[in-house]
Amino acid sequence: MVRWVSGHPTDATPLPELRTERLVLRPWVSTDLAAMAAMDSHPDVYEYLEGEPPGFDYSKEQREWICAPYGPGLGVWSIVSRQNHNHFIGLALLIPLGGKGPEIELGFRLVRAEWGRGMAQEAARAVIEHGFRLGLPKIVAVTDPNNLNSERTLRRLGFRRHGWRRAWGWRNHYFRLKRGRWLNSRPENDQTPEGRDGGPCARHSGLHDA
Ligand SMILES: CC(C)(COP(=O)(O)OP(=O)(O)OC[C@H]1O[C@@H](n2cnc3c(N)ncnc32)[C@H](O)[C@@H]1OP(=O)(O)O)[C@@H](O)C(=O)NCCC(=O)NCCS
Numbered sequence: 001m002v003r004w005v006s007g008h009p010t011d012a013t014p015l016p017e018l019r020t021e022r023l024v025l026r027p028w029v030s031t032d033l034a035a036m037a038a039m040d041s042h043p044d045v046y047e048y049l050e051g052e053p054p055g056f057d058y059s060k061e062q063r064e065w066i067c068a069p070y071g072p073g074l075g076v077w078s079i080v081s082r083q084n085h086n087h088f089i090g091l092a093l094l095i096p097l098g099g100k101g102p103e104i105e106l107g108f109r110l111v112r113a114e115w116g117r118g119m120a121q122e123a124a125r126a127v128i129e130h131g132f133r134l135g136l137p138k139i140v141a142v143t144d145p146n147n148l149n150s151e152r153t154l155r156r157l158g159f160r161r162h163g164w165r166r167a168w169g170w171r172n173h174y175f176r177l178k179r180g181r182w183l184n185s186r187p188e189n190d191q192t193p194e195g196r197d198g199g200p201c202a203r204h205s206g207l208h209d210a
Contacts, residue, residue, distance in 0.1 A: 025126055072134075074104065079123045
């Protein structure tokens with residue numbers, strides 16, 4: 001049984017930990033907020049992401065969307081180095097589109113210094129594999145039309161563009177990856193990213209097994 005000591009109640013949403021060659025994707029926890037804020041303070045990282053309205057409270061707003069109860073197997077992961085779990089690399093997410101759905105959206109965001117090393121693709125592959133194991137028929141993604149880095153990454157993963165979609169308050173390029181296409185395209189030897197059953201993320205944020 002799990003009991004709360006501190007932290008946000010929805011920190012307990014179970015997500016599996018995913019492992020790749022260089023990365024560990026572990027469920028986001030409240031203590032990742034400082035590293036995330038540092039990542040987001042780089043102008044390149046936030047260039048195409050949602051703007052901040054007056055009175056924006058970063059901690060509160062981020063916690064609210066990250067910790068929302070999106071459903072089993074859905075949520076937000078912190079990406080850390082497999083060699084050093086304290087080395088924060090970025091975020092990956094699999095949540096209802098725009099936080100509302102009904103389609104399920106892939107997203108990623110990396111610390112600026114980690115761009116250009118294939119880390120976003122590596123993390124995204126593990127999340128996609130996880131999503132299709134959940135039984136999703138397709139995974140979608142949306143990007144600002146000028147966000148060419150994100151679009152390149154999506155296309156490398158096999159996503160195809162299908163026009164426009166309004167989400168997160170903006171009109172975005174809309175991408176889709178169908179399960180069949182993914183299963184047919186992935187390398188034979190890359191079918192099973194290492195995963196661990198979802199220890200509650202709250203283990204990292206103050207929860208204890210009672
Ligand atoms: C979108 C974002 C995550 C892409 O990061 P990225 O590091 O460029 O993405 P990838 O993992 O696809 O890496 C591709 C690059 O790594 C290079 N690379 C180096 N080693 C590699 C490897 N082992 N495997 C694959 N690519 C590798 C590729 O050549 C490519 O470089 P290029 O773009 O100069 O051709 C990053 O730009 C970002 O965080 N942007 C801000 C947040 C954002 O916009 N998120 C998307 C919202 S929809």
